[in-house]
Every structure is written in C-alpha cells, then in structure tokens.
Amino acid sequence: MDKLVSVVIPTYGRAEMLTRALDSVKNQTYENIEIIVVNDNPENTENAKVVNRIVEQYGQLKKGITLIKNITNVGGAEARNIGLRATNGEYVSFLDDDDEILPKKIEEQVKYLDENRNCALVYCFAKTVFDDDNEDTVIYTKNHFEGNCLKELVLDGTIAATTQWLCRKSDVMEINGFENIPSKQDSTLIMDLLERGKMIGFVPEILSVYHVQQNNSISTSEKSKVGLEIYHQRCKRHYDLLSKKEIAATEYKFAEQFFLKYYKERKERKKYFKSMKKNRFCYSYYKRLYYFLFFFKHNRNK
Template sequence: MKLSVIIPAYNLEKYISECLFGVLEQVTSFSFEVICIDDCSSDGTWGLLEKHSKEYTNLKVIKNSSNLGLAKTQKELLQLVTGEYIAYLDGDDVALPGKLQGLVDYMDDNTSCALAYHEAEVFDSDTGDTLGLYSKGFYNAKYVPQRATVEHFIKFGCFANASSIIFRRHGSLLNAIEESCKIILDYPWHILNVLYIGGSVDFIDEVYGRYRIHNQSFGGQTRRNPERRVQSMNDQILAVKNARKFGVAQEVIDKGIAHHQFAAALYFLKLHDFVCFQKYVGPVGQQAIFFDERHIFAFANREYPELVLQKLFPELMCDSNV
C-alpha cells in the first residue's frame, strides 16, 4: 500500500461526509486506504461512517466503545496503517482535488524529506468565505524556508496545518504521540516524527485543502476560554523540550520556549489582559532569551502594556479607540 490516510472523528455529523468524499474521490496512480475512527460520538457520526464504508471499499471505519480522546485514538489509527506514507486529516477539514497525488509525488521525488505539508485555505464554516492562507499567513512565515528543519518547528511554532501533512512510515509511530499534552497534539507529533525519521520539513506551495473555522474548532474554543491558551503554551513548551533526548542543542530549545511564552504574552496583550501579558512576556530576575526585536521591545516596556500594544498592534488601537 502506497498511502494511508488517517482521520479521527468525534461528533462531526455536520462535516464528516464532506471530509471523507474529498479524500475518497481523489484520482491517483497508486492504491491508498482511508482509516477513520469514531471516538464514541453522541451524534450521528457513526451512522454516516457505516454508510460510507459500504460505498467505498478502501474506507475502513471503527467505533470506540468509550471516548478515549484524540491521543489514544491516533495511536489506534497508527496501529492500523499499512501505507509507505501516512497522511493526516481532521474530520472537519476538506481535501481538494490533486492532494493525495501531489503529496505522494513530492515524497517520491524528494527522498531526504521526512515530512511535507501543503498550503491550505482557512475558511469560515458558516459562510464558506476564505479568510486567508494557513502557512503563508502564519505569523512567523518569514522565518520558515521552503525546505525547513525540525529546528524551524522548535523555534517558530507549528507552521504546517495539521490536515496538510504527509510523512514517511517509521518504526516508532506510537512513540511519536505525546499523550501528556492536553490540547496541542499535532505540534509535538510533527516534531517527534521528524526526529525519529530524520530529514527535512518541506512546503508544497499548492492549495490542496481547506481548514475549517467553527465554534468547536481549536481556534473557536480558545477564543472563548483564555485558560486554554495557557495550557496550549504549556503543551508547546513540552513539545520543544522533547527534542532534548534527540540531541537538539539547548540553545535551540531555549529559543523555542522563549518564543512560545512571547506568543502567549501577545495573545493576552491583544485581549487587554495586561496581567497575563506581563506574566508571560519574559523571565524576570534571570538572563532573558528573546525571540526577536518585537520581544525585546515588549519585554523592555512590559510595565507600559498600552505602549507595547500601540507599537506592535496599531490597528487594534485604532479599532478600539483606546
């Protein structure tokens, strides 16, 4: 089998059919399988999966008898794959024509690549409107080359959309799932996969997918609950620290930690939560490691958060008339 596509699903009755059709209707020159596990949904997700599995012979569906969560469900999925390559897709995202052929062709032609990812449109689920591009619109995109390394992941964050990736099958698939992370699972997964495989992280500049924003998506939930942002930061820092056991330089890891703390500080700054901004913008009482010149300015002026907001996000000051 050339390719295995894995899809976890939980309460995705509204979206799972579009997700599956987008993959299963792909025209390819190779054989591929699609494996979808329903993590004991309480809506009609399982009924749709059963229906579609009767329509497509290369679709395998399984239902968990209890809700196991995403990490354990991903481990289940990885135990079932038979493909030379593995692609991942969230059950509420959309694959566009040419995706599977484009990903596999790239991996075949670039044998030093451990993990590749394509561009994805970000779209509003209610209106269908495109909001931007995921990777080119990533806030640290200017730091990420087309052929990146695991160090770019560590220092600059998750510039690959989760539903855009493909990677080579390796002997430590289950060890690459970081179950200690409570919210962020794709970022530590990408880092560990690349470290286990060895090789580059390559960008395919084709829009082969659409990333859905809705109330229950990661971004939607985080906007409603700032505590999720702190947990996300902690998960990201754990993902960075995991690289130590693979011999990644401590300097690189420290820069990654500083970046994720700074990113969290900016998140709270934009919410006008100045207490949390000051808490996460940088270490006090020890030598500070700075992500970039923005971080230096924000840390130096941490006692004047409105000044930092005006300097780094002038458009927000105009919009809010503060």
C-alpha cells in the same frame, strides 16, 4: 502498482461534518487509498450512531472504509494513534472530520515522497475558511520550511497542521505516533521527527482546506493552557540553537498566546503582558498583534 495510502479520520462531536471530509477523499485523483474512520464518540451517543450510519452509507469507497468504534472518548492524539496502528499503507494522511483535502493533494504528496526518500513528512499549503462569516474571510498558510528545520519550528511555533501532511508510516511509528498531550499535538510530532534527525518537505500548492466555525473560539480551557506550557518547555530545550534576539522573539510569541488564554485572570494576564512588553521590540510586534486582534474580532480560533 501505486503505493497504498491510508487516510486516518478521527471524529468526535461533529458527525454532521464527516460527509464533507469523506467526499474530499473520494474525489482524490490518486486511486490507491484506504480510509480509517475512528469514531471517538462514546458508544450509544447520538453522534456515535450518526457516524456509524454515514460510514455504512459510503460502503466500499476506493479500497473501502474501516470503522473503528471507541467505547469511550480517548481524545484526538490517541484516536489518531489508534487509526495509525490500523493502517496498511506505506504512507499515511491525517484528516480532521471538519476539514477537507483538495483533489490532487495525495497525488502530489506521494510524488514528492517517492522522489525524496530521506523525507519523513511532506506538507502542503492550506487555506482557512470561516464557514459562518458573511464576509467570506480566507487566510492562506504558506510556510516554506524544509529539511531538518528544528530551529525554524521553535521560532515560528508551528509548521503545518495534520490535515496538510502526508507521512511515511515507518517514521511516525518510530516515534510512537502522537504524544498524548492536551494540545499542540501536531507541532510536537513534527518536533519529535526533527529531533530524531528526520527531514520534512513541502509541496508549494494549496491542497487542504481548514474550516473554522463560530464555536471554535480561542480556547481558554485548562487543557489548552497545559498543552501550551508543555510545548513551551519543549521549545526551550532548543534555545541553544537561537540567538538572544531570537529567544526574545520566541518568548514574546509564547507570552502573547498565554496572555490570550489567561485574559480573564487578571494576575496571570498582567504577568504575560509584562513579558510581551519586555520582548516586543525583538519581534515583529505589530504583525503578531494584528494576527491576534484579528482572531479576537472574529472570536474564533480552532
């Protein structure tokens, strides 16, 4: 019998999008699936009630849906951990409530993990769709990092978002799941695995869809700033793996992100702009500049 796969879907504030995520799980070619929906909307709120109704309407889907109702909002990391602890599958997939997975995602990733037993996590390629963009803009994410690619993670800053993953539950539980930090939770979990000597792999197919809405603008909240600084410090622990040029490239990348987050604060913005100028010739300056100007143009970044 095929291994049981658990799909964890935390949901908060976007109840109307949950149906699309559930439909994408329903349409998987892989049969043996359970779904854990973690309703992170405070009880008695309208979003909480809508989520409850949606799950009730689905009834028995594949192996059924388990609905966990949080009394208060605990945030993305802890909501995923609550779902993770409730799973019964050997493999676990995480799906954001506004995203979707394509029909063969779980089938292809189960096959990969079955064939690569030393691998803790496998990711797939993804496409990003701007739902409210009349120009139908799409961005494709196709990283090719595998093995114990800790150096590559530090250099690139990210490998794959949670919706792209399939994980061995035992390995994720070994590191106690997601660290409860404001942002960069996905990259931090991958770093935790790699620091333990775990391996990751990828399936070179676009199997997940990352949706972006108008209100997903570049976050300048204090939480996002704190999360980025925590991740920055984590990356610095591994600068011994990098050359001087690579360290400069990484520092440029972080300065660029901080520059955008502090854009409305003149003193901080000036500080990070100086850092960008200092390190830009050691990095693919124009490529990164184009990336961030693109998102500024659309005024959105999830």
